[in-house]
Amino acid sequence: MSEKGAMSTSGRKKVTLGDLYAKMERGEPITMLTCYDYPTATFMEQAGVDIVLVGDSLGMTILGYDSTLPVTMEMMIPHAQAVRRGTPSAFLVGDMPYMTYQPSTERAILNAGRFMAEAACDCVKLEGGVEVVERVKGIVDSGIPVMGHLGLTPQSAIALGGFRVQGRSAPQAKKIIDAARALEDAGVFSILLEMVPDRVCEIITERASVPIISLGSGPKAHGQLLIFHDMFGLYPKFKPKMAKVYGNAGQVILDGLKAYVAEVRSGAFPQPENWFGIKDDQFAELKKLLGEE
Numbered sequence: 001m002s003e004k005g006a007m008s009t010s011g012r013k014k015v016t017l018g019d020l021y022a023k024m025e026r027g028e029p030i031t032m033l034t035c036y037d038y039p040t041a042t043f044m045e046q047a048g049v050d051i052v053l054v055g056d057s058l059g060m061t062i063l064g065y066d067s068t069l070p071v072t073m074e075m076m077i078p079h080a081q082a083v084r085r086g087t088p089s090a091f092l093v094g095d096m097p098y099m100t101y102q103p104s105t106e107r108a109i110l111n112a113g114r115f116m117a118e119a120a121c122d123c124v125k126l127e128g129g130v131e132v133v134e135r136v137k138g139i140v141d142s143g144i145p146v147m148g149h150l151g152l153t154p155q156s157a158i159a160l161g162g163f164r165v166q167g168r169s170a171p172q173a174k175k176i177i178d179a180a181r182a183l184e185d186a187g188v189f190s191i192l193l194e195m196v197p198d199r200v201c202e203i204i205t206e207r208a209s210v211p212i213i214s215l216g217s218g219p220k221a222h223g224q225l226l227i228f229h230d231m232f233g234l235y236p237k238f239k240p241k242m243a244k245v246y247g248n249a250g251q252v253i254l255d256g257l258k259a260y261v262a263e264v265r266s267g268a269f270p271q272p273e274n275w276f277g278i279k280d281d282q283f284a285e286l287k288k289l290l291g292e293e
Ligand code: KIV
Pocket: 034, 053, 054, 055, 056, 057, 058, 095, 154, 192, 194, 215, 227
């Protein structure tokens, strides 16, 4: 069931592919953030974020796994639906989980279609270079826009030697530049570059005819992405270098939780404004009904 009819909390106009291309042409930076839930999505709607990514990083940020590999479509779809309800106007990206597109083009198309049909996403994102070109073509030919993802691709983190910068050697950088070209030729509408050196990102951006989004890849891309939980101190396990912290919501929550525990224990909570009462006449009637008059 489509979620697209939801009311915008901001009265904002729906972001379209045309809007993203227009920003690229004007040299106006595109904003992109990850999001996994309804309340956060309503804030992103009000803040005017252009692209919202329901990332399979939810396996780590929300579900507490050590990697994104255990994430399934069944985990992703309810989160994508919740985010769409919170931000009817952002350009919404459904992130294809591990093994939902690698095995076959048919499976890739069916799973991409689920993001569109069940969660009203505007596109899907999948990781990889030349090895996913056939999958990209198949999905694009089905009428679904695809965002590519190069550099550090977390689903292949083991093969890449961990969560580390990609493209630091000239041959590795050339491979990423060639992969970006191959993805563009296959029909992606945009490419995310994660943890690629800034000057390599700059070359790809200069040569690209689609918006390039940087995650830790420097300022020369057409847009920037951050992981929401890194921005607000909500991921306790580690903080990547590229993540600027915009506030410590984690500390605010922890302080509040400690205060709650202390107040319940001391009796300071609840106070009359925190509970509901019954009128005297009804209470007297109740006592009668209970035979306790
Ligand atoms: O899942 C995700 O949030 C991502 C980002 C790391 C780019 O793919």
